[in-house]
Amino acid sequence: MNTMTRRRISFLPVIIWGYITWSLVPVIIAVAYSFNDGRSRTVWQGFSLRWWIGDPNASVFHDASMRHAIFNSLILAVTTVAIVVPIGISLAVGAHRLRGRSATAVQGLTSIPLITPEIVVGAALLLTFTRLFTGIPLGFPAQLLGNVTFSISAVVVIVRARLVSIGSGFEEAARDLGATRFQALRYVLMPMLWPSVMASLVVVFATVIDDFVITSFLSSGVESETVPLRIYSSVKGGATPALNALATLLVLTSFTVLICGLFGLSLWRKRHGDKGGLRAALSDITQADA
């Protein structure tokens, strides 16, 4: 090992710790300011729970419009998950076995949304719902359809990765032993897909609850305002630290879902004698080797 290698290795840890600090400290400061005693989001005036629960009108748990936004966000995320996960799994399983021209068509249809910026989807859906499918009103119905459309591909990617790693051997064995195609699917393949189902639940929930662009393009004003929309519209104004508290709540929700998903996944793996535990669960969700 020459001196150059040694030098490179010693400056890399500085970069990674520097990066981690840079990426996380601003967020931690924003969380800390939600506990500020004063009205300022930038000048510290002592600790209090005023903006969380203390203030009878303006705290997160008492401000009616903030509670409304939290409610909207949760409903939107849960209903989207409930629709998109079954559709996505079924599409992934079906598309995996298609051959020929229909396979190419479905492949294209599922991969284009992955590389389309949200603003294009949002704008296109807004024009469609206001000029073509006018039966669908803006607000929750349009937001739901938009978020489902944008999330289908994510589910397909996650499930397809799992299908590839399972291979076709188990199903073929079941067929050889006399199972019908449907039975092999239902009793052999489906149980093995569980990790990808859980990963899809977590990923879609987190994507939708964080979504800004599509939800904003398809919103109908205050009554369909979600938490990200609320943050966006009040950041520049003279909002109080209750806004920081609201944003913190959003982050906490995603993390709770993520952690539940990770433990669920590693529990599943343990019960099925898989090695890897939490590390493998992490790569199920991130689609990268941990």
Next chain:
Amino acid sequence: MKRSPRIWPALAAPGATWLLALFGIPFYAVACVAFGTIDPIFRDAIPQWNPLAWDFGQANEVLQSAISGPLQGVFLRTIVYVIAAMIISFAVGFPVAYFLARHAGKHKLLLLTLVIVPFWVNYLMRMLAWVNLLSPSGLFSRFMGIFGIHYNWLDGSPITVIFGLVYGYVPFLILPMYATLERLDWRLVEAARDLGATSRQAFRLVTVPMAQAGMAAAAILIALPMFGDYYTNDLLSRSPRTEMLGNQIDFYINNSQQPQRGAVLVMMLSALLLVALSWYLRSTARYAKERVK
């Protein structure tokens, strides 16, 4: 049992139909609005559903404006900001991914978890955090004040916008970059070193060519959303001096009486992305060919 099983198309049908109806058709609708006409009395856009009757007048006008008119600045700015943000993202993200894949050792799981955290923190929360820090009374501004630098970071500063894009999108670069580097065959790099290459040569001649396809994929993965971004700009600047293509689309589609111009801009953005995408596909095809050689 000669007939092909019907079960697979049946399983794929609901999802495929959904995407066709709410992803395929909306694209067509954008074209119909962009190439439609304008109501002479209400000045509202009337979509033209028949492609044979498409009117390209408005589209042409916007195109002229982009080439040599008032929109030229917006297009140039979008491209310059995105390229600058991408270069900085690589400068920051590549070493981080490289370290994670190669030298993280026993801290790997901890470091990886910490690097993934921003991925799960809401984008607007991360921007909110910086708006707080960069505002005139914010911690960052006060810190810079110590060195005599008094500057309003949130008042149409291109530096703030580019930096905001980097901060927002770099996590999306690090993860795929890490996945690529993690899967590389590092024995080849060791072989190069054993054969007398310096570590710099091994990096330039072995590591980078092997990782090139992954780097291109990571670049395209963050470039596409950056081209359509408008909220980063809106939150950190909201000034015409830093306006990007996304802001124009947002304005024309959401806040104006001219959704037709917005639809034309959406089509132009898609065209721009197609160029970027075909560059990516061509270069990955080239890497694949080189590898076969």
